Amino acid sequence: MEVFDVIRERRSIRRYREEKINEETLRKIMEAARLAPSSSNIQSWKFIIVTSKELRRKLKDAARGQKFVEEAPVVIACCIDLEAFKEQSKQTIKLLLKGALRPSLEMILRTLGVGGNSNLDAERQMVNATINVSIASEHIVLAARNLGLGTCWIRAFEEEKVEEILALPEHLKVLALLTLGYPQESPSPRPRKTLEEITIWRTE
Ligand SMILES: Cc1cc2nc3c(=O)[nH]c(=O)nc-3n(C[C@H](O)[C@H](O)[C@H](O)COP(=O)(O)O)c2cc1C
Numbered sequence: 762m763e764v765f766d767v768i769r770e771r772r773s774i775r776r777y778r779e780e781k782i783n784e785e786t787l788r789k790i791m792e793a794a795r796l797a798p799s800s801s802n803i804q805s806w807k808f809i810i811v812t813s814k815e816l817r818r819k820l821k822d823a824a825r826g827q828k829f830v831e832e833a834p835v836v837i838a839c840c841i842d843l844e845a846f847k848e849q850s851k852q853t854i855k856l857l858l859k860g861a862l863r864p865s866l867e868m869i870l871r872t873l874g875v876g877g878n879s880n881l882d883a884e885r886q887m888v889n890a891t892i893n894v895s896i897a898s899e900h901i902v903l904a905a906r907n908l909g910l911g912t913c914w915i916r917a918f919e920e921e922k923v924e925e926i927l928a929l930p931e932h933l934k935v936l937a938l939l940t941l942g943y944p945q946e947s948p949s950p951r952p953r954k955t956l957e958e959i960t961i962w963r964t965e
Contacts, residue, residue: 767907772950774911775829777942782835786908790941793904797897800889805845806897809838809927816926823922824915824938833940838923839898841890844932894936901939911944
């Protein structure tokens with residue numbers, strides 16, 4: 762399908778057929794996440810692919826009882842991987858030692874965790890991490906649509922409960938759930954603002 766057709770025809774799907782998704786298809790979809798852009802190419806994401814019926818039932822309970830979370834054959838928990846940021850400092854130090862980077866003093870201090878406003882840095886990191894995972898997650902959504910599958914973004918859930926259900930280590934923070942499966946509905950497009958309403962042009 763043309764990219765624009767995929768974008769235009771995507772809908773949030775909340776009713777799914779029981780049909781399973783084969784592993785090859787799932788891998789193709791996840792490949793789209795793997796190729797997503799990220800700040801400094803940090804790839805600070807991890808995706809938990811849940812097919813277990815029991816876990817999907819528990820996730821439904823953690824997601825305010827939204828039934829289709831259990832009914833979808835796959836739920837993907839899209840997580841921020843905080844460890845990636847630690848790894849990035851290690852990588853930077855390696856490059857500095859090799860002489861492969863010509864860094865500013867500020868960069869060295871930041872990499873060593875000295876100076877600067879670390880709270881602000883942490884806040885910016887979280888914003889970047891959120892953007893990174895969101896982009897990769899939407900890649901999943903569009904790749905799925907291209908293969909005839911439906912998805913729905915879910916944010917209405919209790920984060921701590923989901924992290925407990927999936928036994929996530931401390932460094933993985935769940936940002937969103939995506940339900941995934943063959944659609945059993947074909948909803949009409951939901952309304953959108955006009956292009957005029959959402960754009961501001963600066964031409965000179
Ligand atoms: C960040 C985010 C969170 C969402 N959370 C939920 C949710 O918890 N439950 C749900 O049914 N839909 C959820 N949605 C789906 C939106 O309701 C949906 O995208 C919107 O109504 C537009 O409809 P469409 O996706 O079919 O175009 C979410 C969407 C986004 C992007």
